[in-house]
Amino acid sequence: MKGVKTVYICSECEYTSPKWMGKCTACGAWNSFVEDVIENETKASAPKRIAMNGGGTNHTQKFEDLDLPSYMRSETGLGELDRVLGGGLVHGSVVLLSGEPGIGKSTLLMQISDALGNTDKGGKPRNVLYISGEESGGQLKLRAKRLGIGGKNLHVLTETNIENILDEIASLKPDVVIVDSIQTVYSDRMSSAPGSTTQIKESALSFINLTKSAGISMLLVGHVNKEGGIAGPKVLEHMVDAVLYFEGERHQSYRIIRAIKNRFGSTNEIGVFEMTDKGLEEVENPSEMLLAGRPKNVPGNCAVCTMEGTRPIIAEIQALVAQTTFPAPRRAANGIDYNRMCLILAVLEKRLGLKFFQSDVYMNVIGGLRLDEPASDVAVALSMVSSLTDRIIPDDVIAIGELGLSGECRAVSNIEARIHEAARLGFTRAVIPYRNVEKRKIAVEGIELIPIKGIYEALSVLKKKEE
Ligand code: TYD
């Protein structure tokens, strides 16, 4: 096509290159280049900006004269989601909800659209517009029926063209707009395909401008790429007010919502749901749910907190140390690195004088998680010693720390986030590296910290099995 040029854009920093590169020369990110189309000069839209005052020109104001904003919020009908949002959906805010396909994003939005349409505390019923680019009206109706949703003030639009969508919004004047999903929305003014970086950015900008000027609350669904990040330009996350991740185990029914960014609340909160045949149900006690069925007082089990990107996740490690019947004892690792396991075994044999050479060692991480982080070393070591010596690690204990070859415990990153997560999930004692608290005092309510310098000190948490 004349006037159309293909370029490669780094999805991290938006550096543009005429050819694909494995590593971005601007920000150093690997594998971040995506193909895109540069717009024809005449076709390209004029650069837009996000205007907080609805599009007028801003003038300098004295800081002292600024008013404190009072955020109006609507309850979504799901307390767990309200908690993550910081107390409800803020009027005039844009929330990006992302997660793997089939995790339940559309289900969640359908459920809350009913509640949002019914919040008429001020007397006026609120209109909700559900824009779907992925499902037909009939499919939406079917889902709503299954969820038991009447949808009194709910309006549905199955459209993907941004210009038409904006026209519909202008005529309906809804209070809440749900877009499922931002990757399906496209503009005629651009020649790149729907879902491309430019299209996503342009559509998001149009939506955000509208939200800020009309005071509409907007929820955008964002697909994830194969690395688990939000597909499209990184700048999308900067543009919106809140970014929520919806995640869960494919084989289990629980789902977790986390805020990785929230301009109107904390990002420490998580919301836990269970996917049932009637949609998502809130889980009142997440710690019980997540660690449900956890065997109590069984040697070999140890809880650990791992970071998945910026997100702390509690996992449970299990070790089984059994007398071998093979000439060379077997070692098998599921969920942790095999070489790392062997290294920790060697440290335990050499530094603590424990004998594993006559035993098979099997390691497993519950829930199909993979712990690639060295911060789980102490928990791996503890679970092995626990199984070998037939002593238990009490179930209120969580172990965090990296091990060096001398058996020393090294500091880990994000220690506070990990401890907070453990405290929230009901743990009352945390084995942590002494190096993390050496220079900086850490105190988290409800959890006792046990700083250790080496693996031998961690063994103090092991207890005799109660028959
Ligand atoms: P969906 O909301 O379509 O996921 P997403 O929009 O994130 O792709 O959820 C689809 C899954 O949820 C599907 O596998 C069926 C399941 N589900 C239930 O188990 N119960 C329900 O009531 C509904 C509506 C869906």
Ligand code: MG
């Ligand atoms: Mg969907």
